[in-house]
Amino acid sequence: xxxxxxxxxxxxxxSKAKSAFQYGADAIYxxxxxxxxxxxxxxxxxxxxxxxxxxxxxxxxxxTTINIYAPDNMYKDIEKQxxxxxxxxxxxxxxxxxGVIDLIRDIAxxxxxxxxxxxxxxxxxxxxxWYKNGAKRIILSREMNKEDIKNLINxxxxxxxTEMFIHGAICWAYSGRCYLxxxxxxxxxxxxxxxxxxxxxxxxxIEEANNPGNIMPVEEDENGTYILSSKDLCLxxxxxxxxxxxITSLKIEGRLKSEYYVASIVNAYRNxxxxxxxxxxxxxxxxxxxxxxxxRTRELTTFFFNDKNNRDFQDFSAKQYNQxxxxxxxxQEYNEDKSTVKIGNKLLAGDQLExxxxxxxxxxxxxxxxxxxxxxxxxxxxxxxxxxxxxxKMHLPIKCNQGYIIRRKKQI
Ligand code: SF4
Numbered sequence: 001x002x003x004x005x006x007x008x009x010x011x012x013x014x015s016k017a018k019s020a021f022q023y024g025a026d027a028i029y030x031x032x033x034x035x036x037x038x039x040x041x042x043x044x045x046x047x048x049x050x051x052x053x054x055x056x057x058x059x060x061x062x063x064t065t066i067n068i069y070a071p072d073n074m075y076k077d078i079e080k081q082x083x084x085x086x087x088x089x090x091x092x093x094x095x096x097x098x099g100v101i102d103l104i105r106d107i108a109x110x111x112x113x114x115x116x117x118x119x120x121x122x123x124x125x126x127x128x129x130w131y132k133n134g135a136k137r138i139i140l141s142r143e144m145n146k147e148d149i150k151n152l153i154n155x156x157x158x159x160x161x162t163e164m165f166i167h168g169a170i171c172w173a174y175s176g177r178c179y180l181x182x183x184x185x186x187x188x189x190x191x192x193x194x195x196x197x198x199x200x201x202x203x204x205x206i207e208e209a210n211n212p213g214n215i216m217p218v219e220e221d222e223n224g225t226y227i228l229s230s231k232d233l234c235l236x237x238x239x240x241x242x243x244x245x246x247i248t249s250l251k252i253e254g255r256l257k258s259e260y261y262v263a264s265i266v267n268a269y270r271n272x273x274x275x276x277x278x279x280x281x282x283x284x285x286x287x288x289x290x291x292x293x294x295x296r297t298r299e300l301t302t303f304f305f306n307d308k309n310n311r312d313f314q315d316f317s318a319k320q321y322n323q324x325x326x327x328x329x330x331x332q333e334y335n336e337d338k339s340t341v342k343i344g345n346k347l348l349a350g351d352q353l354e355x356x357x358x359x360x361x362x363x364x365x366x367x368x369x370x371x372x373x374x375x376x377x378x379x380x381x382x383x384x385x386x387x388x389x390x391x392x393k394m395h396l397p398i399k400c401n402q403g404y405i406i407r408r409k410k411q412i
Pocket of ligand 1: 170171172173175177178179180181189194195196197198199
């Protein structure tokens with residue numbers, strides 16, 4: 001069996017990074033300043049320094065992105081950013097522009113370079129080119145199928161690492177090379193500012209050419225028309241096959257996602273990978289998928305992994321899939337009597353809750369019989385999320401660490 005792959009999670013803030021690590025990520029990736037794709041998910045320099053120090057103290061890694069395609073007038077800022085990243089010991093920089101990569105090699109040759117999926121590396125030829133030009137790792141293009149990936153791995157140097165996406169949003173365009181968001185919202189996807197315009201509802205009309213003004217709407221259903229919206233990638237069933245390929249790192253997409261989402265998805269894949277390595281013959285994806293289902297927002301697809309001719313990856317319905325569960329809160333302090341929980345949604349005495357336990361796929365379910373106000377300690381029958389960081393107290397059925405996430409079953 002190949003070495004166990006790294007599980008790589010998104011983290012748009014220090015607290016998301018802590019959640020990702022607590023629930024089993026080996027490494028996280030995040031943006032820096034305005035120099036990465038997903039610029040609205042960037043962490044500031046202080047937060048990043050804190051994240052790296054924390055990660056290293058527990059034996060984990062932090063990769064940062066500078067995966068924009070940069071015009072010349074941005075290079076001064078990029079140089080400053082690379083020097084800063086060098087000073088705080090980042091574990092790798094994810095980049096895609098040859099000019100940026102050249103600059104990193106010049107001023108910080110000790111920082112490993114990971115070639116971003118934005119560079120669209122689809123072949124061993126392309127991977128070998130990047131290897132000769134200083135790459136430590138290739139992040140594979142999402143448009144590859146399993147045969148392409150196996151072929152690539154068999155035809156690259158052994159010390160060139162590979163990383164592939166296993167879960168999360170996919171682009172309607174070729175891995176982010178898209179001007180839709182720029183056109184619709186003035187937010188350029190190629191410098192990290194995508195507004196996800198492909199997921200918006202579009203009204204469509206036809207007009208009879210010989211009868212101007214006779215406009216007839218064309219709609220798929222009462223929700224409108226989502227002609228450009230993609231399903232989300234999910235390769236939980238394929239984990240055994242992926243582990244057997246010898247990929248170095250398995251990546252979850254979603255730097256804008258919440259702690260709740262990151263923890264839930266990381267925990268599902270952490271358990272799936274570990275269970276496969278401890279008892280491959282018993283691998284059954286359904287229990288992991290059951291957990292993924294509780295947080296997903298779109299239909300799921302394996303995209304091109306199993307079949308390059310797959311056309312079933314558009315989500316025309318805009319149906320919401322996570323109707324049954326929602327984020328409840330995060331344990332702040334455990335106490336046998338009453339524990340303090342930072343709330344994430346309305347909570348009511350009598351609610352059916354679940355504690356998501358790191359490295360355990362089945363959550364602990366319980367009924368929250370009583371609630372106390374986190375400030376006054378007065379018994380209450382419900383609490384609404386108000387001020388940021390608002391807390392409540394409740395009995396927890398098991399000992400919990402700080403940061404454990406509580407999920408709430410919605411009352412229909
Ligand atoms: S608008 Fe959609 S397809 Fe275009 S870059 Fe953004 S997410 Fe990708």
